[in-house]
Amino acid sequence: MRPLVLLALLLLAPAGAHALEPREGWAVAHSAKPYPTLLADLRAAITAANMGLVTEAGPTEAAAARGVTIPGNRVLGVFRNDYAVRALAASEAAMIEAPIRFYVTERAEGGATLAYKTPSFVFAPYADEGGAELSAVAAELDAIFAAIAVQTLE
Template sequence: MKLLWTVFALLALPAWADEPLSGWAVYPTGKSYDELVSDTKSAVKANGLIVVTQAGPTKAAAARGITIPGNLVIGAFNNDYAVRVLETSVRAMIEAPIRFYVTENEDGTATLSYKTPSFVFAPYIYEGRDPLRDIAQELDDTFQIVAEAAVK
């Protein structure tokens, strides 16, 4: 019986792997990786945020002669949010900037995903209370607007 359950679990694994993780927003697109990276950066700027950081292994791997799918983390935030978050919880600022994640799929399309700001800041709500919860909700709305603009 144990072997049967193990086989069942292994067969079901690919279906589970396609499920988004808790607290994540995932936007598959028909866009290319380069197009989605550019559109995400533009949408960040157009919606009052700043691209604070960018990091990914793709270009560094290529410089070493290794080809991997496109993969870029784009950190977005602004000073207004930083000051407001700090007023509620100094510890919570370790989560800034909050990141968008652009990944290239096997078929040449790209996916935009991110952990929702309310999920990211959840561990600090005990300290920041309602003001931090309100900021996180504002950021949830802004990140959704950015994502929807980037993927359309």
Template sequence: MTRRILSTWLLALMLAVPAVADTRWPDQGWQVTPTSLAYDELLEVLREAVEAEGMFVVTEAGPTEAAANRGVTLPGNRVVGVFRNDYAVRILRLSVPAMIEAPMRFYVTENDDGSATLSWKTPSHLLDPYVDEAGEELGAIARDLDALFDAIAQRVTETMK
């Protein structure tokens, strides 16, 4: 009898949990660019834009494909790590702890309507906690990386015109 009550309670709890995840983005440190591109198309265009700006895709991770292998359907969701070795060397010379922020990442998410959103934490936001110790040169590197990430995003959005 106790097992039945527990099972009923757990089922009621699961049904009370919203089926849609929160899609509000944090106010500080994020850039969020909705696109008219489909998820797979946005990933392809992003990779091309990264290369065109002289950066490299160094990591990719996302739960969508692995979940599908387990029979779970999720909207497209991919984190794309972007960086370049000369920035790594410059940052390491200023702050070993700051390198935990590399590679810096773009986040591609599939929307309910089939379009996808490109978002990212700005490099200056990621590196800001280290500038006091490392010095303003790290702040300058962060601003350079901000400009590169903005240029990558601009290339992506130009493909929609």
């Protein structure tokens, strides 16, 4: 499946869908924090890391407007211009992956889940083309995304 189709399926998954669990290239952490709190803490951690919240999308509010109740579900795209410039210089094709996304989901049993694909995993298909510079960008972003996740989950 193409990544965008997979993302769309995840975003539109019915309330009975399986909870997110670790998978190759993903960081997944379950939290006892309620969904709104985890989402607010993620936004604060993104700001504290001096990263930009570039995009937000999720079906929860739109479904509610249609009278359909689904668990909280939100994707936040995060990036920063200096990383964009460096990644673009290393591999024009790699920029299709920016912004890199965090995914927050409400858990049926309570709490919420924070997940993201690690930047090094996201940029791996472009490693040959992007060389050492793209690898350096990915490694720096890995550390930033991990720090954002840790702060969010505290």
